[in-house]
Amino acid sequence: MIEYLLLAPVLTGIVCFFSKTRKQVETASMVGSTATLLLGLVLVWQVYKYDIIITWQNALFADAFSAFIVLIVSIVGFVASLYSIGYMGHELDHGAMDLKRLRLYYVLFHGFMFTMLLVGVTNNLGLWIAIEMTTLVSALLMILYSKKSSVEAAWKYMIICTVGITFALFGTILTYYGAVNILGETGDALNWTSLIAVADQFDPTIMKLAFIFILIGYGTKAGLAPMHTWLPDAHSEAPTPVSALLSGVLLNCAMYGIIRFYTIATKSTGVAFTSNLLIIFGLLSLGIAVPFILLQEDYKRMLAYSSVEHMGIIALGIGFGGVFGVFGAILHMFNHAMTKSLMFFGAGNVLLKHETKEIFNVSGLVKSMPVTGAMFVIGTLAITGSPPFSIFISEFTILAAGFSQGHYVATVLFLLFIIMIFAGFFNNVSKMAFGTPKQGIEKGDVGRLMLVAMGILIVFVVVLGVYIPPFFYEMIMKVVEIVR
Amino acid sequence: MEEIVFGSNIMQLLIALILVSTFMILGSTRLYSCVRAFGIQSFLLACVAGIVAFSTGKIDIYIVAFLTLAIKAALIPYIFIYIIREIKVKREIDLYVNISPSLIIGGILVVISYYLIRSINLITELSSFALSASMSLVSIGLFIMISRKKAIMQMLGILIMENGLFLGAISLTYGMPLLVELGIFFDVLIGVLIMGILIFRINKTFETIDTDMLKTLIG
Amino acid sequence: MFTLSSLGIVIFQVIIIVALAPLLSGMIKKIKAFFQIRKGPSIFQPYYDIAKLMRKDSVVSENVSWIFHAAPLISFAAILTAGLLIPIYISDMPLGFAGDLIAVVYLLALARFFTALASLDAGSSFGGMGGSREMFVASMVEPALMLSIFAIALNVGSTNLSFISQAVSSMGLAAVSPYHILAFVALFIIAIAETGRIPVDNPATHLELTMIHEAMILEYSGKQLAIVELTAMMKQLLVFSLLANIFFPWGIASEINAAGIALALVVFIIKIVILGAGMALVETSTAKWRLFRLPDLLSVSLMLSFLAIVSFIIVRGV
Amino acid sequence: MSVISYFLVVYEHEKPETRKAGFIYIVMTHIGTGFILLSFLILAGGSGGFGFEGFRASGPTMLPLFKDLAFLFALIGFGAKAGIVPLHIWLPYAHPAAPSNVSALMSGVMIKTAIYMFIRVFFDFLGAGVLWWGFLVLAAGALSAILGILYALVEPDIKRMLAFSSIENIGIILLGLGASMIFYANGSPALSAIAAIAALYHLFNHSVFKGLLFMGAGSIIFSTHTQNLEKLGGLIKKMPLMAILFLIGVLSISALPPFSGFVSEWLTFQSLLLSFSSGDSLVRIVLPASAAVLALTGALAAFCFLKAFGIGFLALSRSEHAEHAKDANRPMLLGMGIFAVLSILLGILPVYVIPFLDRITGTFTGTSIGQSISSGFPGTITMPAGQISMSAPSLFVFMLVFLSIPLMVQLMKGKKHGAVYETWGCGQPVSTARNEYTGTAFSKPVQIWFKNLYRPARELRAAYSVSPLIKQSFKFESRIGQVFENYLYIPVTGYILSKSRMIKFIQTGSIHAYLAYIFGTLVILFMFVIMGGK
Structure with a gap:
């Protein structure tokens, strides 16, 4: 069953490659992404029923957690492809893009989808290869516009992530070494299932070293604090649908990797070591995001830093542990993916109309682009964690976990940073959204398709804030079992 | 069984030579000499893999050894030379940290990694030597990336780290299952290809591949 | 409760207040003249003034609204209602239940509010200046007034005026303790400010710099001026009776019989004349203070009353 | 609540200062929510349940330090929402920015929700047993009352003045609440019930007359298009009906006898005065002092609203806007009329309101003293001790009776008014609006009195x-x-921004630096593990 899921994006990529006219490419990509979405949902339904699926002599495997990641990837992927039809179409008409590049874009887009799905479903070391491939494909996607800044961003992204991933490889090797002593030379010394069963007999010092390397390696990919430097450049320079995918989904896949190893490492090294590390990194990412959001001039970079902040929150959630903490973190992954891509789409619309990334020369959004403006403001409220929306629920659960687990200082700092980020974020967005529009910006919103895409996401953001469907709740509880 | 294999002094000699080749890269100021040294290093690595395969008699390690030889010793240096010739870049590498201090730092890194691995004291005497060599390879690779300005040198730094990891994998666990090794090689190859494309694109837009120019995105 | 006699007392009280007020101000003017070694007008001069004003026509400014006409009526009514609550010649006032010290203070505030409002109505700068200064003085007076009332209330345990006067009179001479005197002095200073006597405000002048109360009623003439003057005099009488019957309530009739009431009346007149003399003494001996030195004067009275409270607690040793 | 009201505040977002107001508003309330969250977490920490019963259950069991912390966070959190002094800076910005009916709603109702939660947390969850809590609330109340009214006094903008006066009234409510907490902690629930009734009564009154005043201000702005008091004047002739209603609002907020403000202020005074029967000597000194503060606030409130009504409505109009103002239309008057009638009734018939309030205070102070208060003569409120009583209806009746005497005297002889002539201006030829007293001049004495505050x-x-x-x-x-703003908020925000400017430096743009960061973290973590990190 997993193979079909992986096959779908590859097929669409190939079809897009061979299709000539713009109409063909767009229809092919639409059909492909709907297929991926449906297959993803089917997989989730199957996992919901049989708990674990292992195929292809256990190279591919899917349990509740990977199903959760697949769900995020397919939903955001579908909406992103919907959005990119409108976005790329607009770019084409305005001459920023020619047909050849457009076709290349769609091929790489679906390649990127394939690699992220692969991350979700592969077994132990396949994870490393999948993440490595995501870096490669997304680097290519970034240099679509041959602007100076996007090339520079791509180069930095490439170098820093590859360095990070090499460390992760070393970490994986160390875990493999630990496993081999116990499990012997058999092939499956790398799969999650066998590893978790045996995890508590590993030698603690090796596992500590391995966890450090993994944390730094996948931490670079997830944008945790000291290794986040590539994130603002990459996410602000990439084309909008790609940056939505990057910060909405790719960071979650990297976090998926960290949490996988966290479950293994904690069994042998004891909870204190790993969770303290995660809390330190979480608080660091939150702390570093604050100044950059407070004094930001470029709204896409502001959104990128808010991704760093939210990854910090997820790390904190896992670090706090307990049912509350992990549940909050997992829910936060989903909420963040939805809200962040919504915000990036909004930013994309603004970019198309105002052709500038400076917050200073954008104003009166609510007047000039009523629908996007409204959704952008709602998104801002959601992303900063104001009550009626979904992110508030997950942040609140993490806060409650922090308190009940006794990490008082961390929780107070967490709250303080959130408030400061709220102030900075709102200051910038209120400058953009309200007031009178700059001259030369005539009224009227951008493409209808894009608004539909944003509409779907708004539904998730608002509904989840109020009511978590039982099916969804059960799935997250299953994931929590796996992680704890 | 490890002691016998690693007991043989040939293995120690090979690992020592690998370290020497890294220092050659550290010490060289011209691009071509670096690429050549990298080629030698990969070749030596292939020999180490060959010996391990020979002693443990497992077929897939043979394939791995052959692959290292083919890809890392031959194909990648060729790609490097192609890139250098294509971009007509000036030969020497401009550096943040010039040669003598970087050599000293390389030395210190080797000592540190040796001390670190010894303090973990979990593996037998000799293979810990191989592990510390791989650790020092990784750290020197990172140092090269930090201290060299040219984009190509950063690519080279990554590949040196890759070699260090491969050495560590071989010495620790005689290589991973075949499927995984193939995946890693495949990834490394594509990585180099894409970095090449990137370098061409940088050269086209910035007219130089000196990373000092890449400083526009701030704050 | 609402028997004929209590109705009689109430009406008698009203008559006394209306009658005695001009007499009191006449007497104070007489005593002041005596200290300044001049003959001074007769003590019944205020009655003649009011009668004269009643007959005169009134001239009203054109840009005036209904407030200008309503203000004298409301302040007259407020002062008279306050008068009912203060025991003048009989200790348990039949209408005592309707309000206590705080109600009296706020009734005075109501009268002052409407006079100041009327002063603004005419649109002249005199009225504005008078109103602003009056409210400025009032906002300094009220906290000191409240604290001095608390000093007495703490001693007796209630703010009901008749209850206080009965309690203090029953305590006899023992009541004159240190905090009692402190509170009295504080209230005396406030009385000066409240009735607009020399150090705070000069009642006898029309010089815009020194007059506060006069400035407010500058626009009135004829019958309205008469009512306003009468209200001012009644307020003066009430403040004096407050001073007299709270601190030295001896001689107040406790039950309703002709002899007791007559005696109480005589004693009451003597007391307010003595107080008037004291006030006149203060007026002739001090000059008018600058407006922005008044806060110091009134903070003196504030501290005095605060000391009264604190000393009450220390003396009581509770 | 705060999020949606933010959108109401930013309704006319063209004007930049509305946006600034909206921004300050949402950030302050967000800080408030942050603190409230913290205190709820502490409360829930014990029993884990987030419902009110969970809090009620965990209240007594918590150890004292946590109790104090929960109390402090709740005070700061709800203080930010209610606008207590150190956290009040958003109120004078948000209210004038919002359309007037919204600000009527905000200061009438929204601030009260914060007070509701105050009571719920202090009495219900934490059991209000600690003495120093009461003193803290009392001090906060006194401070807010004084500073609120002082700033309202010198404020030329009507709506900002009303916003500041909301702060003052919140202060008065807190005075009552603080006194009731002190009595409760001292173990005399009857007295604390009275003080609580006083606080709730004032809360209810304030919503009524503040709503009336804001609607009045709204109709003024509607017809004269200006909020500046200096430009108004003479409105009583142009908007007679609205002027009367506004006057009723002004009279009740300055707590003058026949109106609602007087009753609640009288009750607060009595509750502050009841301290003489409580044992602790510190209480017997602090409470009268706060009564003096209350008196000062009352007097200044009368001064401030006299200025508002006098300058705004009387004499000649100072600008042509005010000249052509026409009376408010029917629905506006109707709205204001209802509130005006309500505030008069509340002023005259407190006896019917008190038993209703008593049932509320009975729940959380544990005693109901309804009957003892309204026992005596019908319509009077009698205090349990010392026959202290006040009957508002009878005061009103006396006023009416005595009003008739001078009226008859005036009507008795001769025509009502004599000649109508210009105002006396020492013989100046023409009396124009220019030599009228202005608002700033009117409040100048107080400005000089408190000059180092202003x-x-x-x-x-x-x-x-x-x-x-x-x-x-x-x-x-x-x-x-604005003392608080200049010396507390601006330095803090400045410090944060300068610190963040420094931190921004780490994103230098050079790839080598970024790699160095990764290398650094690796080395640090290594040391961490080698040292045998736990």
Whole structure:
């Protein structure tokens, strides 16, 4: 069953490659992404029923957690492809893009989808290869516009992530070494299932070293604090649908990797070591995001830093542990993916109309682009964690976990940073959204398709804030079992 | 069984030579000499893999050894030379940290990694030597990336780290299952290809591949 | 409760207040003249003034609204209602239940509010200046007034005026303790400010710099001026009776019989004349203070009353 | 609540200062929510349940330090929402920015929800057993009352003045609440019930007359298109009906006898005065002192609203806007009328309101003293001790009776008014609106009295016509320094921004630096593990 899921994006990529006219490419990509979405949902339904699926002599495997990641990837992927039809179409008409590049874009887009799905479903070391491939494909996607800044961003992204991933490889090797002593030379010394069963007999010092390397390696990919430097450049320079995918989904896949190893490492090294590390990194990412959001001039970079902040929150959630903490973190992954891509789409619309990334020369959004403006403001409220929306629920659960687990200082700092980020974020967005529009910006919103895409996401953001469907709740509880 | 294999002094000699080749890269100021040294290093690595395969008699390690030889010793240096010739870049590498201090730092890194691995004291005497060599390879690779300005040198730094990891994998666990090794090689190859494309694109837009120019995105 | 006699007392009280007020101000003017070694007008001069004003026509400014006409009526009514609550010649006032010290203070505030409002109505700068200064003085007076009332209330345990006067009179001479005197002095200073006597405000002048109360009623003439003057005099009488019957309530009739009431009346007149003399003494001996030195004067009275409270607690040793 | 009200505040978002107001508003309330969250977490920490019963259950079991912490966070959190002094800066910005019916709602109801939660947390969850809590609330109340009214006094903008006066009234409510907490902690629930009734009564009154005043201000702005008091004047002739209603609002907020403000202020005074029967001597000193503060606030409130009504409505209109103002339309008057009637009734018939309030205070202070208060003569409120009683209806009746005497005297002889002539201006030929007293002049004495609080700054710019000798016109501008804002909020935000400017430096743009960061973290973590990190 997993193979079909992986096959779908590859097929669409190939079809897009061979299709000539713009109409063909767009229809092919639409059909492909709907297929991926449906297959993803089917997989989730199957996992919901049989708990674990292992195929292809256990190279591919899917349990509740990977199903959760697949769900995020397919939903955001579908909406992103919907959005990119409108976005790329607009770019084409305005001459920023020619047909050849457009076709290349769609091929790489679906390649990127394939690699992220692969991350979700592969077994132990396949994870490393999948993440490595995501870096490669997304680097290519970034240099679509041959602007100076996007090339520079791509180069930095490439170098820093590859360095990070090499460390992760070393970490994986160390875990493999630990496993081999116990499990012997058999092939499956790398799969999650066998590893978790045996995890508590590993030698603690090796596992500590391995966890450090993994944390730094996948931490670079997830944008945790000291290794986040590539994130603002990459996410602000990439084309909008790609940056939505990057910060909405790719960071979650990297976090998926960290949490996988966290479950293994904690069994042998004891909870204190790993969770303290995660809390330190979480608080660091939150702390570093604050100044950059407070004094930001470029709204896409502001959104990128808010991704760093939210990854910090997820790390904190896992670090706090307990049912509350992990549940909050997992829910936060989903909420963040939805809200962040919504915000990036909004930013994309603004970019198309105002052709500038400076917050200073954008104003009166609510007047000039009523629908996007409204959704952008709602998104801002959601992303900063104001009550009626979904992110508030997950942040609140993490806060409650922090308190009940006794990490008082961390929780107070967490709250303080959130408030400061709220102030900075709102200051910038209120400058953009309200007031009178700059001259030369005539009224009227951008493409209808894009608004539909944003509409779907708004539904998730608002509904989840109020009511978590039982099916969804059960799935997250299953994931929590796996992680704890 | 490890002691016998690693007991043989040939293995120690090979690992020592690998370290020497890294220092050659550290010490060289011209691009071509670096690429050549990298080629030698990969070749030596292939020999180490060959010996391990020979002693443990497992077929897939043979394939791995052959692959290292083919890809890392031959194909990648060729790609490097192609890139250098294509971009007509000036030969020497401009550096943040010039040669003598970087050599000293390389030395210190080797000592540190040796001390670190010894303090973990979990593996037998000799293979810990191989592990510390791989650790020092990784750290020197990172140092090269930090201290060299040219984009190509950063690519080279990554590949040196890759070699260090491969050495560590071989010495620790005689290589991973075949499927995984193939995946890693495949990834490394594509990585180099894409970095090449990137370098061409940088050269086209910035007219130089000196990373000092890449400083526009701030704050 | 609402028997004929209590109705009689109430009406008698009203008559006394209306009658005695001009007499009191006449007497104070007489005593002041005596200290300044001049003959001074007769003590019944205020009655003649009011009668004269009643007959005169009134001239009203054109840009005036209904407030200008309503203000004298409301302040007259407020002062008279306050008068009912203060025991003048009989200790348990039949209408005592309707309000206590705080109600009296706020009734005075109501009268002052409407006079100041009327002063603004005419649109002249005199009225504005008078109103602003009056409210400025009032906002300094009220906290000191409240604290001095608390000093007495703490001693007796209630703010009901008749209850206080009965309690203090029953305590006899023992009541004159240190905090009692402190509170009295504080209230005396406030009385000066409240009735607009020399150090705070000069009642006898029309010089815009020194007059506060006069400035407010500058626009009135004829019958309205008469009512306003009468209200001012009644307020003066009430403040004096407050001073007299709270601190030295001896001689107040406790039950309703002709002899007791007559005696109480005589004693009451003597007391307010003595107080008037004291006030006149203060007026002739001090000059008018600058407006922005008044806060110091009134903070003196504030501290005095605060000391009264604190000393009450220390003396009581509770 | 705060999020949606933010959108109401930013309704007319064209004007930049509305956006600034909205921003300050949402950030302050967000800080408030942050603290409230913290205190709820502490409360829930014990039993884990987030429902009110969970809090009620965990209240007594918590150890004292946590209890105090929960109390402090709740005070700061709800204080930010209610606008207690140190956290009040959003109120004078948000209210004038919002359309007036919204600000009527906000200061009438929204601030009260914060008070509701105050009571719920202090009495219900934490059991209000600690004495120093009461003193803290009392101090906060006194401070907010004094500073609120002082700033309201010198404020030329009507709606900002009303916003500041909301802060003052919140202060008065807190005074009542603080007193009731002190009595409760001292173990005399009857007294604390009275104080709580006083607080709740004032809360209810305030919503009524503040709503009335805000609607009045709204209709003024609607017809004269200006919020500045200095430009109004003479409105009583142009908007007679609205003027009467506004006057009723002004009278009740300045707590003058027949109106609602007087009753609640009287009750608060009595509750502060009841301290003489409580044992602790500190209480017997602090409470009368706070009564003095309350008296000062009351007097200043009368002063401030006299200025508002006098300058705004009486005499000649100072600008042509005010000249052409026409009376408010029917629905506005109706709305204001209802509130005016309500505030009169509340003033005259407190006896019916008190048993209703008593049932509320009975729940959380544990005793109901309803009957003892309204026992005596019908319509009077009698205190349990010392026959202290006050009957508002009878005061009103006496007023009416005594009103008739001077009225008859006036009507008795001769025609009502004599000649109508200009105002007396020492013989000046023409009395124009220019020599009328202005709002700032009216409140000048207080400004000089409290000058080191206000730090008034004034500026006089002369415009020269032809030669530097002949001055053509003067431009006078005076500003009142907002102490809290300049000395507390601006330095803090400045510090945060400068610190973040420093941190921004780490994103230098050079790839080598970024790699160095990764290398650094690796080394640090290594040391961490080697040292045998736990």
